[in-house]
Structures are given as structure tokens and as C-alpha cells.
Amino acid sequence: GEDVEQSLFLSVREGDSSVINCTYTDSSSTYLYWYKQEPGAGLQLLTYIFSNMDMKQDQRLTVLLNKKDKHLSLRIADTQTGDSAIYFCAESNKYSSASKIIFGSGTRLSIRP
């Protein structure tokens, strides 16, 4: 079945860029998503990208998609303490649209001074 994989932890210094990576197996992926979960909170949709795009930028966030390698990344520029959270990569495919989103295990981003 479909699988989405991420590294579990990432530590960066405040002010540096954070790059969170994700790989997926579903060749029929239509949309790929990044969600943010702060401690004790639900999931916030940060951004998403359609599979025929290779890049999307939104303020400090840049999403890069390499469809050939099935690799997705999220770059956060000028990382701040408020960016500390778990970041989930997720995908859905053309057969199920948004009704079946497959989530990765999440990457816990910690910020050091």
C-alpha cells in the first residue's frame, strides 16, 4: 500500500533555514501536503502542492517536489522558536482525492538558541 516516510527529528539553530524531507511511494499521488502540529493542538494545514508542480513558495515556506524520485521537502527560512512543532508530510491520490490522506510519521522540529 501507499507509504509516506519522514525522519523523526530535526534540530536547527534559530535564524537558520530548516529543511524537512519526505519520501512517498504512491505513483498516483495527486496532492502533497505539509501539516504543522504544535504541542496540545490539532493539525494546521501549512501548504500543499499539486503533483504537476515542482515548487511552491509562500512567505517563509518553500515546498519542493521531485516527482521522479517521489521526494518532497519543506524549507522554512529564518526559523523562529514559534516554528517548534511536529511537521507531517501527507499525500492523496487521484482515486480517493481528499477522502484518503496518508500521513507520514511526523518530524519533530526543535529550535536551539
Add this chain to the structure above:
Amino acid sequence: SAVISQKPSRDICQRGTSLTIQCQVDSQVTMMFWYRQQPGQSLTLIATANQGSEATYESGFVIDKFPISRPNLTFSTLTVSNMSPEDSSIYLCSVAGRLGNTQYFGPGTRLTVL
């Protein structure tokens, strides 16, 4: 995006009891979903809450354990029945965005079963 609220935000329950979680959306939505997030884990879809008909459950989840109601396009409930400590999780509802290609999540209900 829709504003989604859940009640209760957290609860501590005794083994063998049941808890009903409510999800309210500030606008009419076609699709609503219920997820479980076990401690330190990712999200697992429990079921799709269908308005006016029975929910559609994912493999490993059954109606007797997780009955779901969806009386209208803005509200749904999930009941966790006959609870055991293994049911301790965060339960989240979500709704599909207007274009059907995204999901937006509620704040979650943190359940602890003793």
C-alpha cells in the same frame, strides 16, 4: 478554511465506559472525517462520517466500537465505546475543503483511559 471546534478538549475516563466527542463546523461541509492519533504516532483514519447514512469505516475499525452520527452538514459525533487503556489517544475530526483537495482539522480531543 472552516472553523472547527471539538468537545470535550480532553477527558479522563474509566475502563468500560463510553465517551461521545462532538465536532462542530461553522459552515456546511460535504465530507467530515474522524482520525485517531495514538501517543507519539501519526494519524489513522477511523471513518468518513456521511450525512444521512451510515459512516464508512476503515479497515480495523468497526461501528460497534466507534459509532458515528452525522445528523446535518455542520455536526458529527464519534463515540468511543467500552473503553480500554489502549483507546487513550487524541481523536480529531476534519472536514474537506471546498475544492475537495484538502482537509482541515479540529483541535482534537485528548482521551486518557484509566
